[in-house]
Amino acid sequence: MEIFNDTQKEIARRIRPESNISNWQDWKWQLKNSVQTTEKFELLTGINFPENEKKLMKETLKRFPLSVTPYYLSLIDTDNYNNDPVFKQAFANINELTVLKTDMADPLSEDTDSPVEGITHRYPDRVLFHVSNICSMYCRHCTRKRKVGDVDSIPGKEQLRKGIEYIKNTPQIRDVLLSGGDPLMLSDSYLDWLLSEITAIPHVEVVRIGTRMPVVLPYRITDELVEVLKKYQPLWINTHFNHPREITASSRAALAKLADAGFPLGNQSVLLADVNDCPRIMRKLVHKLVQNRVRPYYLYQCDLSEGLAHFRTPVGKGIEIMESLIGHTSGFAVPTYVIDAPGGGGKIPVMPNYIISWSTNKVVLRNYEGIITTYTEPESYESKFCDRNCEECNLDLQLEEPDEQKGIGIEKLLSDYDTAISLVPDNNERYNRRENNGG
Numbered sequence: 001m002e003i004f005n006d007t008q009k010e011i012a013r014r015i016r017p018e019s020n021i022s023n024w025q026d027w028k029w030q031l032k033n034s035v036q037t038t039e040k041f042e043l044l045t046g047i048n049f050p051e052n053e054k055k056l057m058k059e060t061l062k063r064f065p066l067s068v069t070p071y072y073l074s075l076i077d078t079d080n081y082n083n084d085p086v087f088k089q090a091f092a093n094i095n096e097l098t099v100l101k102t103d104m105a106d107p108l109s110e111d112t113d114s115p116v117e118g119i120t121h122r123y124p125d126r127v128l129f130h131v132s133n134i135c136s137m138y139c140r141h142c143t144r145k146r147k148v149g150d151v152d153s154i155p156g157k158e159q160l161r162k163g164i165e166y167i168k169n170t171p172q173i174r175d176v177l178l179s180g181g182d183p184l185m186l187s188d189s190y191l192d193w194l195l196s197e198i199t200a201i202p203h204v205e206v207v208r209i210g211t212r213m214p215v216v217l218p219y220r221i222t223d224e225l226v227e228v229l230k231k232y233q234p235l236w237i238n239t240h241f242n243h244p245r246e247i248t249a250s251s252r253a254a255l256a257k258l259a260d261a262g263f264p265l266g267n268q269s270v271l272l273a274d275v276n277d278c279p280r281i282m283r284k285l286v287h288k289l290v291q292n293r294v295r296p297y298y299l300y301q302c303d304l305s306e307g308l309a310h311f312r313t314p315v316g317k318g319i320e321i322m323e324s325l326i327g328h329t330s331g332f333a334v335p336t337y338v339i340d341a342p343g344g345g346g347k348i349p350v351m352p353n354y355i356i357s358w359s360t361n362k363v364v365l366r367n368y369e370g371i372i373t374t375y376t377e378p379e380s381y382e383s384k385f386c387d388r389n390c391e392e393c394n395l396d397l398q399l400e401e402p403d404e405q406k407g408i409g410i411e412k413l414l415s416d417y418d419t420a421i422s423l424v425p426d427n428n429e430r431y432n433r434r435e436n437n438g439g
């Protein structure tokens, strides 16, 4: 199997004329030789930026630093770099300095929803645990752009223990998502320690790792790493491919190692203008992913972080892409398109509409081909009154322990066990008036 091509050999030679090509597959060598300046970028790619452009790029890099692995850089088509999806994700664009009034440093309020440093606790039963402040490559479209290059470090054990303690003391948490930065920037032994601590907590049922290593530094997926991770099943791994061009022989080998070891693999893409905002590109991407045993999980609408305006598409582009996938291809190749709510509301799924109309006995639907069809509702459905008294219910849910989770949102309005008839925003004027009237 071809692991490196001529471009990669040439880049390795330019990094160090005497360097052994076998270094190329050493992830630490890749990190040591990451490209962080425009000059080195030019030297290794052979691209010569026009002088005026270079000046503006340097301005951009002062605010948002550059870091690209030689491997990821080798995927750039240097003859056509201005249109290259890898170049656009890896190399600075002066438009990053354009900050709109509606942009935010922390649009998802991750820092606000943080009970202890390093933890974002947004949903009732799961947390995001930031275990690394660094990545092997700085994505230009990073939603945590505010932090990129700030604290280039891995938090020490004392720091991480605070997060572990929080998880330990919060029994609702059944799912811990390791993120960062990139958690696979931690050494194998440090990951071993961290995972042993987290999985020792009785109420933690699953751990997930979000990493871009298979895309930007596939050599990080070593046999030794896999041996460590295997001890902590069930462990889910989510990666971040945005374009079919990123799926190379090296990345396929990394994915195969992870899949062979039994980790369920998912992919989270970000919809990016002039990178992958095209139904044909997305279809090619999801097909290549499932060929490599990776399930497309989310397609994200680009967040309102500062410096990302030039990457954003209208939501309509995402819906158009979903329209071109649903029904047209395998269901398991279709990701869920989500908008991560500004202000910290979490991920909101968005889809084309399939329900056209509804009566008490029929639903009118349309399919992906445009056929309009009807589904007849059952005549004799006895609605179940659920007061959450499962012992009296004829459905056989044998709860081992009481389910304490309270109804939230629309779920609560639909329920029988809660008496709420409406959800009222805080400080609703009309409700305030009622109170003032002694009502």
Ligand SMILES: *Cc1c(COP(=O)(O)O)cnc(C)c1O
Residues within 6 Å of the ligand: 120, 121, 122, 123, 126, 127, 128, 177, 347
């Ligand atoms: C995305 C995210 C999660 C995980 O969400 P899932 O929909 O379960 O994948 C958890 N916490 C935060 C803060 C997130 O942004």
